[in-house]
Amino acid sequence: MTNPDAKDACKHTSLYLDVSPHASKAGFKRPNKRQRISAATQEGRVLKEIELLTCKELVEDEMAFPGPLVLPGDDLAEDPESPPQDFNEWRDEEERNPVTQERKTIYIVSSPLIEKSLSKMQAWSVCSSRNSAKKQDTEAVSPPDIRDIVEYLSAFFYGMDVKIFKQPFHWQKWDSYEGAVLKSSNTEKRIGLRTPSEELFGIRCRASPDGVSPMQVNLNDVLDALAENIPSDAHSIMILLDQDMYEGDGDIFCAGRAYGGSRIAAVSKFRDQPLCAPRDNGHAWPSSHCAAYI
Incomplete structure (x- = not known):
């Protein structure tokens, strides 16, 4: 079109x-x-x-x-x-995490796999805002492959090893809640995040206050799970989520959070989807560097 x-x-x-x-x-x-x-x-x-x-x-x-x-x-x-x-x-x-010969690898964790028991969660990664960018303007844009992200980070963190964390995390049911989209952001439910060590963490979730995403997961809960799975040779570890995130009750959303001293980070790719971008006149960053716009 x-x-x-x-x-x-x-x-x-x-x-x-x-x-x-x-x-x-x-x-x-x-x-x-x-x-x-x-x-x-x-x-x-x-x-x-x-x-x-x-x-x-x-x-x-x-x-x-x-x-x-x-x-x-x-x-x-x-x-x-x-x-x-x-x-x-x-x-x-002071809180800088030193790079040593024993700990110089940055691990990237793919977004957790969704178990069949929580299949309704598949809809959480789809932009739902009516004010989002036009679909025909974004059809040619594909989501970044994790290997491309690793390549980019390898160039940015020159001299360090950047690797994909091979053992997957899994989303699954925590209780009777099956992942249906909630009507209010004031209501919280829990879903389960199973780690490679087979521990199950309860992750709070809620509806998005601004309606851009169907549901959000609590990043602090995700980081708690990640902190228990840091490899011994890791300088740090970062999990990439397909889902939208929030940190506190007053947040609309939170794109990510890193705790350098704890060597953990969580980043959501959700709001980077072109479909989630608000409609604009064609000069959203980085196109805002257009001389005609300035």
């Missing part, structure tokens, strides 16, 4: 790589190139003989490191005085 608005769609022919004009109105001033290079060094200043993991030419390349747009409503627009984090502050973080 062809999008009737396609002929009028912006082609994004020119990129805008600096802060937007709104940045100055918000009171944000972007650090200059020298300040940015200084922040990436152990010495905190630019020396004649300087060694950077990222070469100086790339740091100065706007295509490699574009500026934050600072558009209305962005975090930096709301809090332009938020202190930046330089290399030394990042390195000296």
Whole structure:
């Protein structure tokens, strides 16, 4: 099916790589190139003989490191005085989990398999919002394969091993609840999450407050289950969920949470589905870097 608005769609022919004009109105001033290079060094200043993991030419390349747009409503627009984090502050973080020869592997856990007893849960990973993007605009987009995610993380965490956790987790019934979509987000039920060690954890779930997802699972409960299954050689372990998540009663949703000191993380892929994206004028990030839009 062809999008009737396609002929009028912006082609994004020119990129805008600096802060937007709104940045100055918000009171944000972007650090200059020298300040940015200084922040990436152990010495905190630019020396004649300087060694950077990222070469100086790339740091100065706007295509490699574009500026934050600072558009209305962005975090930096709301809090332009938020202190930046330089290399030394990042390195000296007290809760940092050290990388050692014994623990240098990042494990990625696929979304748990759904048992037949909880087959109604299959619908939880399907976007249900009426305000979502048009289906014809997203038909060509396939969900990322876990092997692609591993490849990306391997490049990001250069020098560390990134592996798929081979032993599957399973969703199953906890009690009599069979996974039917609840009518109110104020009502919580529990489903079971069975780990590779055959332990069964009760995971709270509820209807989504904003209606984008049919149901959500509680990320803290998921992390409790994950924490009991950390391999001995793991630097950290992350579980990817097809389902939407929430953390507390006041949350609309929570895309993910990592506890570095505990070496665990949970990330939901649900809201990254193009169908879950709100309708826009074609300039949602990263297309917001279009010069015509700015």
